[in-house]
Amino acid sequence: MKHxxxxxxxxxxxxxxxxxxxxxxFAGGCASVGGSAKPKVVVVGGGFGGATAAKxxxxxxxxxxxxxxxxxxxxxxxxxxxxxxxxxxSTLDKISVAYGGLDKYGVRRVKGEAVGFDAxxxxxxxxxxxxxxxxxxxxxxxxxxxxxxxxxxxxGEAKSRVLAAWKAGPETVxxxxxxxxxxxxxxxAIHIPKAPYRCPPxxxxxxxxxxxxxxxxxxxxxVLILDANEDVVSKKGLFTKAWNGQYKGxxxxxxxxxxxxxxxxTLSLKMAFGDDVKADxxxxxxxxxxxxxxxxxxxxxxNKRWCQIDWLTYESTAVPGVHILGDSLQIAPAMPKSGHMAxxxxxxxxxxxxxLLTGGQVNQTPMVANTCYSFIDDKNVVHVASVHRYxxxxxxxxxxxxxxxxxxxxxxxxxxxxxSWAKNIWAxxxx
Amino acid sequence: MKxxxxxxxxxxxxxIIAFASPSAQTAAPAADKNLARxxxxxxxxCHGTGGKSVAEVPSLAGAPxxxxxxxxxxxxxxxxxxxxxxxxxxxxxxxxxxxIADYFAKQPK
Numbered sequence: 001m002k003h004x005x006x007x008x009x010x011x012x013x014x015x016x017x018x019x020x021x022x023x024x025x026f027a028g029g030c031a032s033v034g035g036s037a038k039p040k041v042v043v044v045g046g047g048f049g050g051a052t053a054a055k056x057x058x059x060x061x062x063x064x065x066x067x068x069x070x071x072x073x074x075x076x077x078x079x080x081x082x083x084x085x086x087x088x089x090s091t092l093d094k095i096s097v098a099y100g101g102l103d104k105y106g107v108r109r110v111k112g113e114a115v116g117f118d119a120x121x122x123x124x125x126x127x128x129x130x131x132x133x134x135x136x137x138x139x140x141x142x143x144x145x146x147x148x149x150x151x152x153x154x155x156g157e158a159k160s161r162v163l164a165a166w167k168a169g170p171e172t173v174x175x176x177x178x179x180x181x182x183x184x185x186x187x188x189a190i191h192i193p194k195a196p197y198r199c200p201p202x203x204x205x206x207x208x209x210x211x212x213x214x215x216x217x218x219x220x221x222x223v224l225i226l227d228a229n230e231d232v233v234s235k236k237g238l239f240t241k242a243w244n245g246q247y248k249g250x251x252x253x254x255x256x257x258x259x260x261x262x263x264x265x266t267l268s269l270k271m272a273f274g275d276d277v278k279a280d281x282x283x284x285x286x287x288x289x290x291x292x293x294x295x296x297x298x299x300x301x302x303n304k305r306w307c308q309i310d311w312l313t314y315e316s317t318a319v320p321g322v323h324i325l326g327d328s329l330q331i332a333p334a335m336p337k338s339g340h341m342a343x344x345x346x347x348x349x350x351x352x353x354x355x356l357l358t359g360g361q362v363n364q365t366p367m368v369a370n371t372c373y374s375f376i377d378d379k380n381v382v383h384v385a386s387v388h389r390y391x392x393x394x395x396x397x398x399x400x401x402x403x404x405x406x407x408x409x410x411x412x413x414x415x416x417x418x419x420s421w422a423k424n425i426w427a428x429x430x431x
Numbered sequence: 432m433k434x435x436x437x438x439x440x441x442x443x444x445x446x447i448i449a450f451a452s453p454s455a456q457t458a459a460p461a462a463d464k465n466l467a468r469x470x471x472x473x474x475x476x477c478h479g480t481g482g483k484s485v486a487e488v489p490s491l492a493g494a495p496x497x498x499x500x501x502x503x504x505x506x507x508x509x510x511x512x513x514x515x516x517x518x519x520x521x522x523x524x525x526x527x528x529x530x531i532a533d534y535f536a537k538q539p540k
Contacts, residue, residue, distance in 0.1 A: 059480075060468070340476055347472040351465060363463055367527070369473045369519055385515050387522025403522030407514065414514050417477075420486035425476045427485045 039357040042134040044114040046071030048339035049325030050140030051429040052346030058105035068108045082168035087209030089378035101431040140325040141291025158264035184218040186280030193287040200234035205374040211247040212377045226257035238382040290328035302330035314349035332397035344368035373418035381414040382407040467530040482535040493540035499532035
């Protein structure tokens, strides 16, 4: 596969151009082994951050940089829109996208699980023993769960009874199946950990989607939101309006609901204060931290949970040559852990990495924007938006004053735009 | 001295001086040849890579720059009804909007 791509690329570029590049790189003494003198970028994680970075480096550098994307899955499955699968108005197939669209940019795809890297030798190690050399490594590993905080979920069996379903895929369908199997008159409870966690409005959207399903199929059933936070973390006014409106009597919201453990056998939560809470379908989002490859290799230098970076390049402040994107980051003020944000990180990082590898000037004034749509039912949607600029004095991203905001109220036009957003952002990453 | 007669190295020096001067605001775009491309990439999530939408939200690729600039200003000033663009348009300066509009005008439809 690699050799076929290499041959095609060389033919396209022309032997002369390759020769000149090769000579220059060898003269500089920084050529990597393997016959190609192009700088090498290896990207880990084919989600919103990683796939975008891989595509944009290949596209913007016009293949002057070799890009390899390491991804363990067979296809991309989107977390945004996955609550519609839980609610029953969409399917896993509709939120899945193939990786093959990246081939036309010259991105080499490697299926595998990245487990570690050697920052001195500049190699990435995969679980199957493969090592991949890099000049710059980009990690976009999303989140992993801090199950150590919930001993009752230690076993695989416990995790399958009390699902998180916070990484779209088989668990999304499994949660849907638990809901369809539940008797009418049952209780679905979702526990939300203290912020920060992936997708701030996501749990509240999920509660709405389950309530929408109950309204139609199981009208005697209830949705219980148990939030460890002091208050609704995102889109509070818009969600509470729905809970007190179309979902009145179905959704109950409780704040300050910290848990000490989960009993998977009885489907109950051990509360920090008060009696256990039992449910018929129990959905627990465990506390989250940076994805394993980042957390296990010393990149999680913020509270041992998240990764700090230079916001101009997304390079780790812990390990040089390694860049980090997306939900694994110690996020800037008022910047959500969202797929949209990770896609924007991917482009700023892509532009910076190209400049770093080709001797250009890194953009000193990067901008990113965020848009999060949440479905209240199968058609009506609310959004939150923000625009962020780099602040050179504070060396972080700050929100642009006066920009951004929320929907005035849920509406069907934004339902159309939310579906359109999904198609365009998936294409922006993968097509 | 004509710009065209400046060597590439001299341009870089000129940019550095411009950055250090109080009028850096206007000089910054000229200093970074990819700034317009990088800013326009903010829009791709909803309007498609290079401004080519694959869904209901309109494409920006190939749109005349003056049309895009006027729309952004009208969104910002509340003259054009919107679900979200009135909030996002407020996030960008006139200079940034002009760079973005110019970039999309040059993209193939």
